Amino acid sequence: MFKTTTPCQILASLIGGVFCVSSLWVAQASSETTLRLAHASSADSLINKAMEKFAAEVTDATQQSVKVQIFPNAQLGDEGPIADGVGAGSIDIGLGGAVDAIDPRLNVLSLPFLFRDADNVHKFLDSDQGQQVQRLGEGRGYLMLGVLDSGFRQFATSKAIVTPADLAGIKIRTPPNPVILATMKGLGALAESIPFGQVYTALQSHVVAAVEPEMRDYYDSKWYEVVKSLSISNYIWTANWWYMNKDKFDFLTPAEQASVKKSASDTVAWYRTELTATYAETQKKLEEKGVKVTTVDTAPFVVLVKPVYDKFSNEWGADLVSAVKQAATSN
Template sequence: MFNSAKSNLGRSLLAAVGLTMASGLPVFADTTLRFAHFSVEDDPNHRAAVALSEMVAAATGNDVTVKIAPNSQLGGEVDVVEGILLGTIDMAPPSAAVLANWVPEMNVLNMPFVFRDWDHYSTVLNGPIFDELSAAAAPKGIRLLGFMTSGPRHIMTKSPVNSISDLVGQKIRTVQNPVHVATFNAFGANATAIAYPEVYGSLQSGVVDGADAANTNYFTQKFYEVAPNWAQVSWLFYTNPIVISERVFQKLDADVQAALLEAGRKVGMDQQNDWRASDDKLLEVLQENGVTVTRPDPAPFRVAAQKIYDEFMTTDEQKQMLSLITN
């Protein structure tokens, strides 16, 4: 009797699913996706995460929830990418610098001075390079949904940097990426790769003499309290791909996949504009907070950076990818 009841229930469920599919309505299972990011809540990155969560919820009739863990609650960037690959975290916007440790093609976005200005950067990010990097990332277990940014990177230090020579011998924190380490070594500094959540403490304790950041996170993370000199160099436009585990992505209904891809592209583009506006506004605010702003001649930095291209852009594939930016 029990088996008969189970059989009848099974037939009823199958009939219900069949009716739903026949009606053209999408079939969703209640799903929660864990989204980790590294910024405080008063930051363009958090606003973007909230917008993505709202867009996905609206597109799926609230059947898919994107649960946000801000401010490095689930670890630094390396920890989070490892979590995505292990299945303990679903989504995040880690930097292209950190992702390049698993998807080397991402290093094309990490080359010093590869982007001329904001307009050039936005055009490239939202052009053919998205599809190229998506194709490179998927076999590595990472699905690219969109591109956020952390803007042009400048150099914070305890003593003023008026020229590239002022960096000689200084211990500068970099992202955990060999291109970033090699770049600051080429600038004459002693580069030290340290996880993002440890930057403030490392500056405060003297483990490092400086680091790089954009106007926005230099302000929101209060780095100016421990490194009050701010050299406007724009050595890199820092990219934060919005990614999800490829394994998780492939398990989702096609309509959910489409909702995530649409939300990722839209939110990424909006966040780029949000960050640009924030950076422009906050430079003046930083000066009002006692920050000393310098503007070193960028030409010697560019000359020193050329050896980074010679070292890291060596294969035909790498040069082809680079041409999507430089041509």
């Protein structure tokens, strides 16, 4: 009988089997997918810890067929370029608050005094209406994996903000966010868009007299050394949107897709729990530093921001704004 010899075996007899081994290695390597994940938060931030948890779970759940490579600290660009990169496919997964490339209507969740507290936010995000909002970017090639809190924004100046009159005419630093700028105008404050890294100096030199920070930023950036009164108003909630290039997601096998989605869901749940403890610890540290923390009666402020809702109802659609507001109120 004649023995059939494969081409690989013939070549193996000539070059000591290197070709066969190499072919097997190439086949194995090509079956692995590495997802590039980028965000602008620091490597020691809660956001990055969440991404590390996500990456580890994805690798384990897919038995290493999918791996996640994390690029923190804006290594691949700030939030806007990250969103653009995910849309173009040069980045696979991104996080951030910049949503113009995805869908500007996502900013609807940052309307003033829309949410009472974090529990209210999370119930909305998990509701049918919240899920509809998260699907807004799919037409542009984005798949939302989840939403992580960037957090509520407060008022901080040299004295407690008790009524809207306490903000009237005050120069306050804000990011260049159209909703925040419109809200500050409605409250009578004079908004100044100053880069994040220049805020401490701007406060110290009295270029501005106030800020509207998220509590962790207020502590981490040591703004409390200059303005030592923090008024808890929860006047605007902002998101770290967590999104993926839809074509790259569709490239994965159904089992891999399920693993990515479950890992993202598990990470969101973990992050929410950690966030609650982080805020409690941060407020305690601020009070130990001599910061006076007060709670604002928001009712008089809410009346003044109605024009903000009117403005963005015209831009994004009255039906969307009304549906989101109703769902947020009912949670």
